[in-house]
Amino acid sequence: MKMGICDTTFARFNMAGAAMDQIKSQVANIKFVERTVPGVKDLPVASKKLIEEEGCELVMAFGMPGPEDIDKVCAHEASTGLIQAQLMTNTHIIEVFVHEDEGIDDKDLKVLAENRAREHADNVVKMLFKPKKMKREAGTGMREGRENKGAL
Structure with missing residues (x-):
């Protein structure tokens, strides 16, 4: 299986490296095809090219x-572009954005x-290889990066 990994030079943490490490710890025989672009607005076309040209x-898609x-505004435009690229290619592009102002300080931002x-990355593994596990988590208030909210 080929998985595309697209990150930016604008980001202040190597989220792509952490995600690939997480996936490799759970699944063998995945080939990562990596691309780095300057900023989040460059992610949609790079992601689309990974799907169409690299298979x-x-x-x-990681951005900060x-x-x-x-x-x-740029993050919103990038997100809209990623959704459009998904619809054009009929392929999931998992957007992983962390806004700099989400962190209390630099240490908290890095942890987040x-x-x-x-x-x-865990969600990607579930989507691709453990869909029944993901289905069981529907409606449970899962969050990525912070504490889960829990079901109502």
Whole structure:
């Protein structure tokens, strides 16, 4: 299986590395095809190219938008582009964004980024290889990077 991994130079933590490490610890025989782009707005086309040109069956797209209003607009546009690329290719692109202002401080931001990357990687493993386990988690208030909310 080929999995696309797309990250940015703008990010302040290597979320892609954490995710690949997490996946490798659970699944053998996955080939990662990696691409790095400058920022989040570059992720949609890079992800689409990983699917169409490299034959990736799923892509994880990692980004760390900044704290300014313009960064939030760019993140929204990137997210919209990733959704459009998914619909155009009929392939999942798992968006893993951590906004810089989500962290209390740099230490908390680093912990959040690593946890979110690893937990999204766990979700990818479940989606691809353990769909019954993912189905059992429906409606349980799972969160990536922070504490789960729990079911109502």
